[in-house]
Amino acid sequence: MPKPAVMRQMPQIAHVDVNCFYASAERAFDPSLEGRPLIVLSNNDGCAVTRSPEAKALGIKTGDPWFKLAPRAKEWGLVAKSSNYELYGDISARVMELLGRHSAWLEVYSIDEAFLGVKGDAEQLLDLGRRIKETVRRHVGVPVCVGIAPTKTLAKLCNKWAKNNPAFGGVCHWDSVSAAVRESLLARLSVEEIWGIAGRLTRRLNVLGIFTVLDLVNADPVVIRDKFSVVMMRTVLELRGTPCIPMEEERIGRDQLIFSRSFSTPVATVEGLRQVLSIYGQQASARLSKHGLQAKVLTAFAATSPFRHHEQAYPSVCVSLPMPTADPLLLTKAAHALLPQVRDGLQYAKAGLMLTDLRPTANQPPLEPFENRHEERGIGPLLEDVSRRFGRGSIGLGHAGIRTGLDWTMKRGMQSPRYTTHWDELPLVKAA
Amino acid sequence: MGVVIGPRVIDAGASLLSVLIAPVAVAAGFPSPAQDYFDGRIDLNAHLIKDITSTFVVRVTGDSMEGAGISDGDELIVNRALEPKDGSVVIAVLDGELTIKRLRITPSGVVLQAENPKYPDIRVPALSELTVWGVATRCLHHV
Incomplete structure (x- = not known):
């Protein structure tokens, strides 16, 4: 576990994530929510998915159903918000773009977290962590914590410490924490707190006799491999400071699908990226269909190569889809919204799609077959023309056309305005 | 709908408004040779937004900034990353609400001013006790 001095100059990994992301995104536009217990609800206002620290202090757990909390909300001063994925998607895109400015190597891991490759001595790394934290707060208005360590698993662990121990000031660098303090913190952390270890594995x-993270660090990796898996052995090695979790390229989580790839040779033209995004749109569509899901919000991003000495760029765009969909054509068209930000001549090494606001396919009437038939008769362009002239939502096919009807399957009674994506829902500032 | 300024956020299917306009002022009756080089439309996003990560658009309600040419219903382009200075038009958090004021930083203290005599000044003990949400950089005034 002890790090030789030479490790300090090796590339390290910073894990950055937004504290209570959905709740923080709500607070960024509504300061009256500051300091109050706040929860964000799942689709259909089902249960709590994000809790502010004040809500946690009330004993509210992730997954608590809203109908059980609602009767006591008034007494607690508890505020509940329906999920507002367009807002979260935009805030996420802003945060990721800012993170890209701080490192040439950025892996968007989820809507609210990313890994960055970083370099420097202990002082420089701590300073970088603090700069990232301050920049995101100033630009976007959401709080982040930063964990910096030689491996992804340790970086995530450090982030957890940064969040839970005020003494770190929101930034924790593994090598800057004394070995004695590290050991005592590891001994206090149960194994299920580690990235990738879920309930069933915890019991095994x-x-x-492995209860704490320290127990796991001291376990024999070979025994762990034989009793569990190579994946678990990697976790042990990562905890000991040996990087072995590579860049992940595809993940489906509770509420998002991420699809990204690095290219074997850089793509340097808009046309090239158009092709890449088209392929990803189709592949993402296949993944959604396989899981029986549709998405309402798509984020597309690209990144230049971190290993070449040329201009860097991290364009990203968040697109609100006209209806929940897994349609490859719609997803591809939406992904192409990134293209105006792409510049010919830059060496793009990676691109990806993130789909959020996922919901089961069964909720949606099958509109697409009809739409195709109408397209043939030239009704599509007509609809677009009418929308352009009289505003979006003024005309459309069936349920898809009516603004208030878009989410007719989805109960979102307590949704805040989509402050950054809809002209008629801008934040209001009082001139009084 | 109007200009889509939500940074990098595009409603699928909607197109950015771009203004088709000649890039140079042309003297009447004399065709400018520069016209030959006309090659595009003015992109308001490019001109009005310095940093897309920190720029937001807000809408004004109320008449307290009339003197600054900012009226009820106008939209403002706000940069959250800018350092507020003496004379900045700021969005400040007052009693949990986003409020627009003129910031004055003077030797005798920090003052939030309205630009309308109907509204009194608000004195702030120190700049550190004031939460400035952002600094307005442009007003999209309805004429």
Whole structure:
């Protein structure tokens, strides 16, 4: 576990994530929510998915159903918000773009977290962590914590410490924490707190007498591999400071699908990226269909190569889809919204799509077959023309056309305005 | 709908408004040779937004900034990353609300001023006790 001095100059990994992301995004536009217990609800206002620290202090758990909390909300001063994925998607895109300015190597890991490749001595790394934290707060208005360590698993762990121990001031660098302090913190952390270790694995580890992270660090990696898997062995090695979790390229989580790839040779033209995004749109569509899901919000991003000495760029765009969909044509068209930000001549090394506001396909009437038939009769361009002249939502096919009807399957009674994506829902400032 | 300024956020299917306009002023009756080089439309996003990560558009309600040419219903382009200075038009958090004021930083203290005699000044003990949400850089005034 001890790090030789030479490690300090090796590339390290910073893990950055937004504290209570959905709640923080709500607060960024509504300061009256500051200091109040706040939860954000899942689709259909089902249960709490994000809790502010004040809500956690009330004993509210992730997954608590809203109908059980609602009767006591008034007494607690608890505010609940329906999920507002367009707002979260835009805030996320802003944060990721800012992070890209701080490192040539950026891996967007989820809507609210990313890994960055960083370099420098302890002082420089801590300073970078603080700069990232301050820049995101100043530009976007949401709080982040930063964990910096030689491996992804440790970087995530450091981030957790940064969040939970005020003494770190929101930035924790593994090598800057004394070995004694690290050991005592590891001994206090149960294994299930580690990235990638879920409930079932925890019970099997406990059977072997492995309860804390420190126990796991001291376990024999080979025994762990034989009893569990190579994946678990990697976790042990990562905890000991050996990087072995590579860049991940595809993940489907509770509420998002991320699809990204690095290219074997850089793509340097808008046309090239158009092709790449078209392929990803189709592949993402296939993934959604496989899981029986549709998405309402799409984020597309690209990144230049971090290993070449030329101009860097991290364009990203958040697109609100006209209806929840897994249609490859719609997803591809939406992904192409990134293209105006792409510049010919830059060496793009990576691109990706992130789909959020996911919901089961069954909720949606099958509109697409009809739409295709109408397209043939030239009704599509007509609809677009009418929309352009009289505003979006003024005309459309069936349920898809009516503004208030878009989310007719989805209960979102407590949604805040989509402050950054809809001209008629801008934040209001009082001149009084 | 109007100009889509939500940075990098595009409603699928809607197109950015671009203004088709000649790039140079042309003297009447004399065709400018520069016209030959006309090659595009003015992109308001490019001109009005310095940093897309920190720029937001807000809408004004109320008449307290009339003197600054900012009226009820106008939209403002706000940069959250700018350092507020003496004379800045700021969006400040007052009693949990986003409020627009003129910031005055003077030797005798910090004052939030309205630009309308109907509204009194608000004195702030120190700049550090004031939460400035952002600094307005442009007003999209309805004429």
